[in-house]
Amino acid sequence: MKKFTLLISLSLVLIQLSGQEIDFNLSYSNSTLKKFKNAIGFDIGFSKITKKENKIGFLICNSFNSFDYDLVRIDLSNPRQYIIMDIKPNSYSLCLQGSYCFHIYKNDNAAVFLGPVINLNYFKIDESIHQLPSGTREEIYYNDSEWLYNKIGIGLLLEYEIRKVIKDDLDLTYSLNPMIGSFEHFPAMGSTDPWFYLSINFKIGLSYRFGIKQE
Numbered sequence: 001m002k003k004f005t006l007l008i009s010l011s012l013v014l015i016q017l018s019g020q021e022i023d024f025n026l027s028y029s030n031s032t033l034k035k036f037k038n039a040i041g042f043d044i045g046f047s048k049i050t051k052k053e054n055k056i057g058f059l060i061c062n063s064f065n066s067f068d069y070d071l072v073r074i075d076l077s078n079p080r081q082y083i084i085m086d087i088k089p090n091s092y093s094l095c096l097q098g099s100y101c102f103h104i105y106k107n108d109n110a111a112v113f114l115g116p117v118i119n120l121n122y123f124k125i126d127e128s129i130h131q132l133p134s135g136t137r138e139e140i141y142y143n144d145s146e147w148l149y150n151k152i153g154i155g156l157l158l159e160y161e162i163r164k165v166i167k168d169d170l171d172l173t174y175s176l177n178p179m180i181g182s183f184e185h186f187p188a189m190g191s192t193d194p195w196f197y198l199s200i201n202f203k204i205g206l207s208y209r210f211g212i213k214q215e
Contacts, residue, residue: 021047025173025205029063033183033197034071035091035125039063043203045097053103055113055159061095075137083137086130094122099157111161119153121181153181161207169209177201 025043029036045059068088075081101115126145133139159175179199 025203031199039065057099059097084132088128092124113159121151123148155179171207175203
């Protein structure tokens with residue numbers, strides 16, 4: 001909670017200092033973490049353009065996953081036997097993201113930004129699990145529901161901006177955001193979840209500029 005309060009306080013300070021762009025994105029994420037392998041969502045946030053034309057950004061990212069997946073693991077009570085599960089998720093993640101991107105290309109109609117990103121992630125896991133009969137194990141159904149807090153992620157953000165879409169102060173943005181994040185506690189013995197995961201996030205959105213004079 002202290003980390004969350006610190007990030008919110010920092011965002012409020014930045015809003016007072018600038019608040020020069022308001023951003024809205026639609027997102028798709030492909031991850032090595034099966035619980036969020038094909039997540040879709042949306043982001044809202046703001047960014048400031050510095051005097052050197054770099055971009056400081058803050059986003060609140062929301063992702064949802066309802067795509068079924070299968071999981072096969074070794075039965076710890078009998079290493080010769082496997083446990084097979086059919087899982088129907090209805091999970092949610094909240095991400096607070098900060099970034100600092102350098103402008104690497106710019107003209108009157110477009111700009112490209114590249115820079116580091118850090119995330120603070122919150123996961124709400126909600127899954128209906130069907131454990132199939134195998135070996136000596138019977139068929140069972142059960143639910144798994146839990147929250148995971150304060151999971152750190154780091155990565156890169158590559159953003160391509162098409163300027164003056166429809167009107168002069170509205171830009172269209174495309175972004176690619178590869179990340180590595182923490183998930184399970186280390187060491188988590190007996191868990192099927194990874195300690196770390198990789199994800200690639202694809203986003204398309206609109207950026208509304210105010211107080212910025214484009215050349």
